[in-house]
Amino acid sequence: MLSAFLTFTVLGLVTGAGYAVAASGLVLTYSTTRVFNVGHGAVAMLMAFLYWELSVHLELPVWLALLLTVGVAAPVLGWLAERVMMRHLSDAPVSTTLVVTVGLLVLLIGAAQAIWPPTARPVQPFFNGDGFPVGSAFVSYHDLMTVIAAVVVAAALYALLTFTRIGIAMRATVDNRGLLQLYGARPSLLSTLSWAIGSALAALAGILLTPVVQLSYFDLTLLVISSYAAAVFGRLKSLPWTFIGALLLGLCQSYAVGYLPPSELLSGVRAAIPALFLFAALLLAPQAQLRIGQIKGIAGVRVPSVRKALISGAGLIAGTAVLAFVMAPQHTDRMALGFILGIVMLSLVPLTGYGGYVSLTQFTFVGIGAIVVARLDSPSPLTLLAGAAAAAVVGVLVALPALRLQGLYLALSTLAFGLLMDKLVFQADFAFGFNGSLEVPRLALPGLTLDTPASYAILSVVVFTLVGFGVLALRRSRYGRILLAMRDSPAGCATLGLNLRWTRVRLFGLSAGIAGLAGGLLGGLNQSVSATEFQLFNSLPLLLLAVVAGVTSVSGAAIGGMTLMLLPVVAGEFEALGGLMFLLIGVAALGLGRDPNGVASRLFTLGRWRPSAKVTVPFRRPAPAYATGTAAVRDVPVSEAPVSSVPVSATPGSPAAEVRASREGKW
Amino acid sequence: MLLQAHDVTVRFGGVTAVQNASLDVSAGQITGLIGPNGAGKTTFFNVLTGLQKPTDGSVYFDGEDITGKPTHERARRGIARTFQRLEAFGSLSVWENVLVAAEIHRQHAQRIKRGTGSPSQVAERLIERVGLQRYADRQADTIPTGIARLLELARALACDPRLLLLDEPSSGLSTTETEDFGDLLEELADEGRAVLIVEHDMELIMRVCDHLHVLDFGQVIASGSPAEVRASDRVQAAYLGQSYAQ
Numbered sequence: 001m002l003s004a005f006l007t008f009t010v011l012g013l014v015t016g017a018g019y020a021v022a023a024s025g026l027v028l029t030y031s032t033t034r035v036f037n038v039g040h041g042a043v044a045m046l047m048a049f050l051y052w053e054l055s056v057h058l059e060l061p062v063w064l065a066l067l068l069t070v071g072v073a074a075p076v077l078g079w080l081a082e083r084v085m086m087r088h089l090s091d092a093p094v095s096t097t098l099v100v101t102v103g104l105l106v107l108l109i110g111a112a113q114a115i116w117p118p119t120a121r122p123v124q125p126f127f128n129g130d131g132f133p134v135g136s137a138f139v140s141y142h143d144l145m146t147v148i149a150a151v152v153v154a155a156a157l158y159a160l161l162t163f164t165r166i167g168i169a170m171r172a173t174v175d176n177r178g179l180l181q182l183y184g185a186r187p188s189l190l191s192t193l194s195w196a197i198g199s200a201l202a203a204l205a206g207i208l209l210t211p212v213v214q215l216s217y218f219d220l221t222l223l224v225i226s227s228y229a230a231a232v233f234g235r236l237k238s239l240p241w242t243f244i245g246a247l248l249l250g251l252c253q254s255y256a257v258g259y260l261p262p263s264e265l266l267s268g269v270r271a272a273i274p275a276l277f278l279f280a281a282l283l284l285a286p287q288a289q290l291r292i293g294q295i296k297g298i299a300g301v302r303v304p305s306v307r308k309a310l311i312s313g314a315g316l317i318a319g320t321a322v323l324a325f326v327m328a329p330q331h332t333d334r335m336a337l338g339f340i341l342g343i344v345m346l347s348l349v350p351l352t353g354y355g356g357y358v359s360l361t362q363f364t365f366v367g368i369g370a371i372v373v374a375r376l377d378s379p380s381p382l383t384l385l386a387g388a389a390a391a392a393v394v395g396v397l398v399a400l401p402a403l404r405l406q407g408l409y410l411a412l413s414t415l416a417f418g419l420l421m422d423k424l425v426f427q428a429d430f431a432f433g434f435n436g437s438l439e440v441p442r443l444a445l446p447g448l449t450l451d452t453p454a455s456y457a458i459l460s461v462v463v464f465t466l467v468g469f470g471v472l473a474l475r476r477s478r479y480g481r482i483l484l485a486m487r488d489s490p491a492g493c494a495t496l497g498l499n500l501r502w503t504r505v506r507l508f509g510l511s512a513g514i515a516g517l518a519g520g521l522l523g524g525l526n527q528s529v530s531a532t533e534f535q536l537f538n539s540l541p542l543l544l545l546a547v548v549a550g551v552t553s554v555s556g557a558a559i560g561g562m563t564l565m566l567l568p569v570v571a572g573e574f575e576a577l578g579g580l581m582f583l584l585i586g587v588a589a590l591g592l593g594r595d596p597n598g599v600a601s602r603l604f605t606l607g608r609w610r611p612s613a614k615v616t617v618p619f620r621r622p623a624p625a626y627a628t629g630t631a632a633v634r635d636v637p638v639s640e641a642p643v644s645s646v647p648v649s650a651t652p653g654s655p656a657a658e659v660r661a662s663r664e665g666k667w
Numbered sequence: 668m669l670l671q672a673h674d675v676t677v678r679f680g681g682v683t684a685v686q687n688a689s690l691d692v693s694a695g696q697i698t699g700l701i702g703p704n705g706a707g708k709t710t711f712f713n714v715l716t717g718l719q720k721p722t723d724g725s726v727y728f729d730g731e732d733i734t735g736k737p738t739h740e741r742a743r744r745g746i747a748r749t750f751q752r753l754e755a756f757g758s759l760s761v762w763e764n765v766l767v768a769a770e771i772h773r774q775h776a777q778r779i780k781r782g783t784g785s786p787s788q789v790a791e792r793l794i795e796r797v798g799l800q801r802y803a804d805r806q807a808d809t810i811p812t813g814i815a816r817l818l819e820l821a822r823a824l825a826c827d828p829r830l831l832l833l834d835e836p837s838s839g840l841s842t843t844e845t846e847d848f849g850d851l852l853e854e855l856a857d858e859g860r861a862v863l864i865v866e867h868d869m870e871l872i873m874r875v876c877d878h879l880h881v882l883d884f885g886q887v888i889a890s891g892s893p894a895e896v897r898a899s900d901r902v903q904a905a906y907l908g909q910s911y912a913q
Binding site: 484487492 | 716717718737738739740742743746747748750754755756757758759763764766767768770771772774775786819822823825826
């Protein structure tokens with residue numbers, strides 16, 4: 001009895017030590033650069049593959065392979081990531097930094113798959129698993145190394161940040177980069193250094209943790225993502241608490257394996273422990289004070305007028321209908337899929353595009369809608385609404401515990417939720433059944449059959465267009481203005497009497513509901529749904545593409561949906577292009593720091609080939625007395641210093657309409 | 668007394684930003700809160716609006732203890748503010764900034780005064796009132812700082828506040844603009860609103876304020892009419908300097 005306890009304790013402490021190494025790297029980069037690197041887990045995974053390549057494939061000595069991976073390749077990767085992706089993001093909103101690091105994650109997983117195609121890669125623990133007994137428990141030298149590594153990392157980081165000039169300067173970069181520069185420090189060098197160290201720690205953790213799950217793109221990444229919970233436990237700044245959190249997490253997991261009675265549901269609980277731990281850590285996190293700062297604004301894309309939107313929508317439906325009857329059935333199905341994915345992207349427009357919140361797990365809500373529609377097992381279109389409603393309710397439930405949280409923590413709670421659903425719900429019988437997939441009947445409208453690919457494609461484009469109209473109407477409405485206002489200044493909104501929490505909860509519910517609607521349609525398209533479609537990892541390229549294509553506009557959602565549909569098609573037909581596509585998206589994500597409106601807005605401002613490119617004020621208001629005055633009244637003196645760095649490109653003497661046009665033309 | 672703050676203390680770690688500070692604000696009056704930079708004025712404002720939890724002390728509004736109330740509930744009771752470090756909605760136009768405030772107010776207001784009109788009419792009227800007509804269509808992150816302060820004032824007024832907290836509203840305004848601004852403040856007080864103003868422009872303070880509180884190192888070192896405060900030795904020593912000493 002006692003011996004089993006000892007064994008599980010040792011096991012837990014060893015895993016915890018691995019988490020601690022990973023989490024400390026995350027905390028280091030976050031606390032010096034304020035960028036939460038979602039891709040940290042992927043760095044660990046990629047470097048573990050590299051280590052395998054060097055030590056097993058090329059048969060280098062272990063110490064040399066370790067040195068090359070942790071000491072050379074990983075820091076270089078961190079340096080590159082900071083240099084290319086992160087440098088200009090220190091002032092960017094949380095949503096942008098998160099999405100760019102999601103880009104890093106997708107990019108690295110794509111790279112790993114391209115460089116090391118799937119095959120069995122057995123990994124030996126250090127010293128071939130030899131070890132020594134501690135009491136009745138067995139401790140391998142690999143375990144011992146893991147613990148020693150954690151202790152050494154803890155001591156070294158503590159010494160670095162407390163006693164060295166460079167460490168103290170690193171801590172100062174967060175508070176005031178500009179000021180630090182004035183005092184002669186080089187913040188850019190410090191950020192680079194912290195990324196390099198963070199990346200090296202990720203690599204070390206990845207290599208140490210590899211024997212737990214073996215080399216796998218997703219499991220290993222996910223395992224390191226578990227360590228994010230430990231970092232949150234340390235509130236992303238305290239290294240000691242991060243270490244304590246990591247050890248607690250390791251122990252919880254180990255004891256769960258040892259002592260939870262074997263049953264299907266509980267085995268799900270075991271797998272979900274890091275997610276539960278992350279949730280708990282988030283709930284314990286103190287309420288963030290509303291930050292007060294300077295005026296921040298994001299020039300949104302122009303909102304098309306009602307007439308233009310109607311014309312574009314009608315054109316889209318007509319064009320799709322023509323294509324649907326001309327194209328081969330499998331292409332028509334793909335087109336329908338593109339529009340359905342477009343609806344999922346539309347669900348991110350209010351949430352991320354207007355509200356500035358990031359959901360890392362949008363496909364989970366799609367899955368909920370799909371389950372409901374499949375379980376109702378009826379061709380009535382009402383099932384779609386039921387699916388949407390169920391997803392909306394769950395969306396509200398996810399946002400509720402995170403009520404007190406903001407930005408980054410809210411995004412992390414969606415991550416925890418996604419993991420939880422993956423492990424606990426989607427695997428269970430009551431969700432997708434024994435074999436993990438369910439049949440879905442095709443919809444039937446009164447007097448209409450939707451059993452041909454063409455009819456279903458038309459249904460999809462009609463729903464997409466309707467949801468698109470809804471999203472545009474929302475943007476024009478009072479609620480849309482409130483969302484933008486809340487994104488720009490939560491504190492300002494609160495002092496006007498807005499209940500931020502409920503506004504946020506409603507927004508999450510709305511977004512999840514739209515995603516759930518898409519889930520029902522997706523099930524109907526394939527006439528079956530399976531758990532694997534809705535995994536957390538599928539949500540990440542979705543988010544990335546949505547933002548790259550343009551998360552502030554309906555056209556961006558259409559482009560994003562089509563691209564997401566095409567990705568596997570292209571990857572299937574030209575294998576070499578698969579990784580390249582991810583690379584391209586990753587590169588496109590780099591542009592986000594400069595233009596948060598994505599590709600769609602670029603397209604329309606450069607080309608001006610679409611009717612919606614014309615500027616209209618997003619709302620109508622009665623012309624006030626002063627609006628009828630002469631142009632001179634509305635001159636914009638160029639000598640005035642603008643509050644922010646956004647350039648005002650107005651020339652004196654131009655009417656306000658031109659001022660607006662030229663300003664928006666900038667984007 | 669519309670607003671009463673009792674013995675408010677705020678500590679950030681080892682630093683005490685506000686220490687046992689008490690302050691009253693009456694309806695229909697302009698009350699000034701002055702003090703050197705770093706005296707804790709903005710922190711005090713944050714306590715009054717609920718953006719900062721006080722370590723100790725309590726805040727009463729209209730006889731009710733609002734110390735534990737969140738920011739938006741205080742706003743709904745009639746407390747509005749502007750920010751020293753601006754919090755305008757940068758993605759919206761100046762006009763939309765005020766409109767959104769009027770709309771948020773409309774959502775929860777129990778009673779709208781007769782003849783107030785639609786939110787867009789309210790926004791229209793307030794933009795004229797603070798003199799922002801020619802900036803109405805500009806995106807708010809492109810306007811000069813002084814103008815943005817006026818925008819924040821218009822936005823705060825859209826909530827038809829009973830108590831208006833202004834954090835350095837005149838910095839960035841020209842002399843003429845400041846004079847007009849003083850007139851506007853007096854108008855607001857005449858409407859029965861309580862105004863609490865943090866300001867470094869002594870001319871303006873001495874001209875418009877009915878009552879002054881002086882904060883130094885987080886403590887209220889003097890309270891009284893402008894004349895009394897001007898005469899106080901402690902205040903002279905701490906802040907005003909010799910030019911106002913006579």
